[in-house]
Amino acid sequence: MISRRRFLGTSAAVGTAAGMAQSGPPRPVGPNSRITIGMIAVGARAHELLEAIKRNTGTEIVAVCDAYKGRLDRAVQRTGGRAKIVADYREILADKSIDVVTVASPDHWHKTHVMEALKAGKDVYCEKPLTYTADEGAEILEAVKQTGKLVQVGSQGISSATQQQAREMIQSGKLGKVTMIRASYNRNTASGAWIYPIPPDASPATVNWDMFLGPAPKRALDLARFFRWRCYKDYSGGIATDLFVHLCTTIHFLMDAKMPSSVVAMGQLYRWKESRDVPDTINAILEYPEGFVVNLSSSFNNQLAAEGAFQILGAEGSLTLGGGGFTFHPETAVEDNRWIVESWSRALEDAYYKDPKVQREEIPSSRPPQVTATTQTYRERGLEATIVHFQKFFESVRTRKATVEDALIGHRAAACAHMINRAAESRKLVSWDSAKENIKA
Numbered sequence: 001m002i003s004r005r006r007f008l009g010t011s012a013a014v015g016t017a018a019g020m021a022q023s024g025p026p027r028p029v030g031p032n033s034r035i036t037i038g039m040i041a042v043g044a045r046a047h048e049l050l051e052a053i054k055r056n057t058g059t060e061i062v063a064v065c066d067a068y069k070g071r072l073d074r075a076v077q078r079t080g081g082r083a084k085i086v087a088d089y090r091e092i093l094a095d096k097s098i099d100v101v102t103v104a105s106p107d108h109w110h111k112t113h114v115m116e117a118l119k120a121g122k123d124v125y126c127e128k129p130l131t132y133t134a135d136e137g138a139e140i141l142e143a144v145k146q147t148g149k150l151v152q153v154g155s156q157g158i159s160s161a162t163q164q165q166a167r168e169m170i171q172s173g174k175l176g177k178v179t180m181i182r183a184s185y186n187r188n189t190a191s192g193a194w195i196y197p198i199p200p201d202a203s204p205a206t207v208n209w210d211m212f213l214g215p216a217p218k219r220a221l222d223l224a225r226f227f228r229w230r231c232y233k234d235y236s237g238g239i240a241t242d243l244f245v246h247l248c249t250t251i252h253f254l255m256d257a258k259m260p261s262s263v264v265a266m267g268q269l270y271r272w273k274e275s276r277d278v279p280d281t282i283n284a285i286l287e288y289p290e291g292f293v294v295n296l297s298s299s300f301n302n303q304l305a306a307e308g309a310f311q312i313l314g315a316e317g318s319l320t321l322g323g324g325g326f327t328f329h330p331e332t333a334v335e336d337n338r339w340i341v342e343s344w345s346r347a348l349e350d351a352y353y354k355d356p357k358v359q360r361e362e363i364p365s366s367r368p369p370q371v372t373a374t375t376q377t378y379r380e381r382g383l384e385a386t387i388v389h390f391q392k393f394f395e396s397v398r399t400r401k402a403t404v405e406d407a408l409i410g411h412r413a414a415a416c417a418h419m420i421n422r423a424a425e426s427r428k429l430v431s432w433d434s435a436k437e438n439i440k441a
């Protein structure tokens, strides 16, 4: 087991990680060779990633790094004792035998971890949101270009069979012209509002506070901030970067859309006031140049609408998506001018309804017989999306083909969240500069 000194990152080895590197460039990963993985941060999500990685044959987690001892120990257990604990992420980067790095640290660390991993010659799987600010996106894209290494971002929903098939249906035109999408994330529990239990053994002996803070403003050890970092602007963009980023990734995927041209939003802190400095309620409107508008909303006070529920609304049908499947609802709208025509003279009303076109359009029983689609529901079965997302990532690592959720896709989804936060904070419309791939100044 790792010593406390080493765990706290005070060991002399930390500062000289590069000195421990094996010489020569990173080894290429052949189509059949084993992919070795180092995990930067093994918190709650990373334990799910770890289990998903284990379901992919030909891969091995060889090193883990984290700022809380309990999670390191558990992660090593999950690898059957095979992974080694390193005191500092730079030890993973310096190890030339490691092909792939996963980044599942708090958001304010993502850019540093991703950029340094790319520059060390690693392919990177980074949890969403790729960035903590929109500006960081350009830096990461440049690093991808310079290094030729792969990035896959972890909004795994797009690898689910549900979203793949929903996309096919939308792209086939079955919904007709889609002009509006509503999507939401609603919760009504403390855990849903990120007030997670703090492990009873958390203390300066087991928590590396400086390692957690990194580029964030310095302050005294605060276990609530360490374990509930999503509640604080210093480390997270709150609802927008934690939840809406999933919704935007999915919407871009389903609709083949790039970025909203403009965003307006409002954010409020109504209920969980003692625990955070980010809103617990957000409503946002995103206008897309592709010809549709998106309505995103999130409440931490009521969960009537399911988590991550989508309504994609077209002139010929709607698609509702969420809860492990989707449903197609054909539009059955019929013209009905009765209340207008009944205010005309009797003779004009009678004449109106004698018109065969009116009969066809306004009196369903007068239509020629036809077969129409009814509501169709599709339920997902099989491998969980994160396992599939990793399958695809490892295939890219072996074949060097582009990843299914590359840095540009991740940057754009995260930038939507940053636009929403900026709009909510400024109470002004925020626009996107597509030439600069950044928020308009």
Ligand SMILES: NC(=O)c1ccc[n+]([C@@H]2O[C@H](COP(=O)([O-])OP(=O)(O)OC[C@H]3O[C@@H](n4cnc5c(N)ncnc54)[C@H](O)[C@@H]3O)[C@@H](O)[C@H]2O)c1
Pocket: 040, 041, 042, 043, 044, 045, 046, 065, 066, 067, 068, 071, 089, 104, 105, 106, 107, 109, 127, 128, 129, 154, 155, 156, 211, 212, 213, 214, 226, 227, 229, 242
């Ligand atoms: N794709 C999904 O469905 C999904 C779900 C949950 C979380 N996430 C994302 O995963 C990331 C992690 O979230 P989480 O819920 O696991 O948070 P967490 O707090 O459980 O885990 C974060 C871990 O990072 C460690 N850490 C902090 N600074 C570090 C550093 N400098 N080096 C190494 N480790 C460090 C902490 O000790 C902690 O264990 C976030 O970006 C979050 O948005 C994604």
